[in-house]
Amino acid sequence: MQRHFDDELAALKDKILRMGALVEEQIQEALRALVNRDEALARQVILNDRRVNTLDVEVDEACLELLALYQPAARDLRFITTAMKISTELERMSDLAENICERAIELNEEPQLKPYIDIPRMAEKALKMVWNSLDAFVKWDSKLARKVLEDDDEVDDLTGQMFRELLSFMIENPQTISRAIRLSFISKYIERIADHATNIGELVVYMVEGKIIRHTNPPPVE
Amino acid sequence: MQRHFDDELAALKDKILRMGALVEEQIQEALRALVNRDEALARQVILNDRRVNTLDVEVDEACLELLALYQPAARDLRFITTAMKISTELERMSDLAENICERAIELNEEPQLKPYIDIPRMAEKALKMVWNSLDAFVKWDSKLARKVLEDDDEVDDLTGQMFRELLSFMIENPQTISRAIRLSFISKYIERIADHATNIGELVVYMVEGKIIRHTNPPPVE
Numbered sequence: 001m002q003r004h005f006d007d008e009l010a011a012l013k014d015k016i017l018r019m020g021a022l023v024e025e026q027i028q029e030a031l032r033a034l035v036n037r038d039e040a041l042a043r044q045v046i047l048n049d050r051r052v053n054t055l056d057v058e059v060d061e062a063c064l065e066l067l068a069l070y071q072p073a074a075r076d077l078r079f080i081t082t083a084m085k086i087s088t089e090l091e092r093m094s095d096l097a098e099n100i101c102e103r104a105i106e107l108n109e110e111p112q113l114k115p116y117i118d119i120p121r122m123a124e125k126a127l128k129m130v131w132n133s134l135d136a137f138v139k140w141d142s143k144l145a146r147k148v149l150e151d152d153d154e155v156d157d158l159t160g161q162m163f164r165e166l167l168s169f170m171i172e173n174p175q176t177i178s179r180a181i182r183l184s185f186i187s188k189y190i191e192r193i194a195d196h197a198t199n200i201g202e203l204v205v206y207m208v209e210g211k212i213i214r215h216t217n218p219p220p221v222e
Numbered sequence: 223m224q225r226h227f228d229d230e231l232a233a234l235k236d237k238i239l240r241m242g243a244l245v246e247e248q249i250q251e252a253l254r255a256l257v258n259r260d261e262a263l264a265r266q267v268i269l270n271d272r273r274v275n276t277l278d279v280e281v282d283e284a285c286l287e288l289l290a291l292y293q294p295a296a297r298d299l300r301f302i303t304t305a306m307k308i309s310t311e312l313e314r315m316s317d318l319a320e321n322i323c324e325r326a327i328e329l330n331e332e333p334q335l336k337p338y339i340d341i342p343r344m345a346e347k348a349l350k351m352v353w354n355s356l357d358a359f360v361k362w363d364s365k366l367a368r369k370v371l372e373d374d375d376e377v378d379d380l381t382g383q384m385f386r387e388l389l390s391f392m393i394e395n396p397q398t399i400s401r402a403i404r405l406s407f408i409s410k411y412i413e414r415i416a417d418h419a420t421n422i423g424e425l426v427v428y429m430v431e432g433k434i435i436r437h438t439n440p441p442p443v444e
Binding site: 063068071077078122170176178181184 | 286287289290293294295299300301306307310390392393396399400403406
């Protein structure tokens with residue numbers, strides 16, 4: 001029984017990592033679609049969101065089954081309930097990758113406003129947070145999880161900076177308004193991806209240390 | 223043991239409803255602060271977010287304890303894991319009420335752009351969805367939960383409509399840009415509150431019917 005349970009837990013861990021890898025790919029491809037103005041790729045990312053959704057459902061069912069069949073306690077119980085919550089966070093990130101693609105498709109209808117330099121940089125930081133948060137989860141590494149929380153400030157700063165830049169574009173030349181707004185939405189989506197990674201980091205700290213640290217920081221200014 | 227367990231389940235239900243009532247109040251007060259340009263109230267709502275966070279932690283701990291002590295199965299297990307997820311959704315709604323207040327405070331630095339008519343209307347619809355979703359949860363009413371999903375389309379339409387209106391303000395008069403953008407953020411926050419209610423609705427349908435319906439609709443266009 002214990003052995004079987006351990007196998008099932010390992011399988012759950014794998015599923016979360018697979019889901020994480022897929023979400024990471026979705027975000028990367030969304031950015032590529034934006035930067036290369038590649039509408040076909042954007043549409044592909046939108047379609048692929050279904051694969052993430054399928055994994056989310058699978059994780060949920062696997063967790064419920066583990067809880068029902070093995071009635072785990074303490075450490076294992078916390079691992080499983082944390083996995084359930086992480087899968088929701090990952091699924092929302094994939095929705096945001098989809099939103100990036102929707103805006104990218106709209107942006108293609110007009111000439112490019114400016115070279116995209118800050119947005120890919122922000123996305124790279126956010127992606128690193130996503131990866132670290134999942135790594136922290138599977139390794140029970142609360143130190144790494146706390147690093148994710150720290151990194152979130154950087155992404156928030158970049159969003160603020162970008163917003164001010166876009167605002168000055170709009171004020172100088174009202175013809176840029178709709179494009180600048182779409183770009184500011186995209187930077188918000190990336191900020192929200194980083195927020196979801198932060199949520200995972202907080203869940204991991206709680207799982208490992210049994211301490212609830214979410215809600216100790218003020219929420220991000222949006 | 224069963225009796226004690228039933229009492230604990232009832233207490234959990236109460237806690238979720240109390241949290242829901244508090245979140246509803248936070249959203250209402252945030253809107254009042256916006257409409258009446260009442261900065262003191264806005265700051266109060268921001269402070270009160272802590273109370274919601276405390277309840278979120280309490281719900282989580284109560285659920286873990288129930289799972290560990292009583293090893294519930296089937297219906298009860300699903301109720302408890304659903305409660306854990308609902309509490310996360312409610313907590314995020316309260317963060318959005320806080321974001322509304324932050325924008326309201328910023329908006330107070332300039333004269334009012336236009337009378338606020340659509341935003342309170344949207345908020346009213348979103349609040350009704352929140353309330354129905356929680357009602358559906360405690361009553362195991364999947365029909366009511368499905369109604370919440372339908373209502374979400376209306377809020378999405380209103381956000382789109384509002385965004386187009388604000389865009390024309392900005393294009394006509396660039397001096398309105400920063401105010402119009404802040405208002406469009408606020409309408410997005412309300413749309414996201416409605417999305418969280420929709421998430422709860424989907425969780426309830428799953429809890430009642432054992433059917434996962436989330437992911438069957440395309441995600442909202444943001």
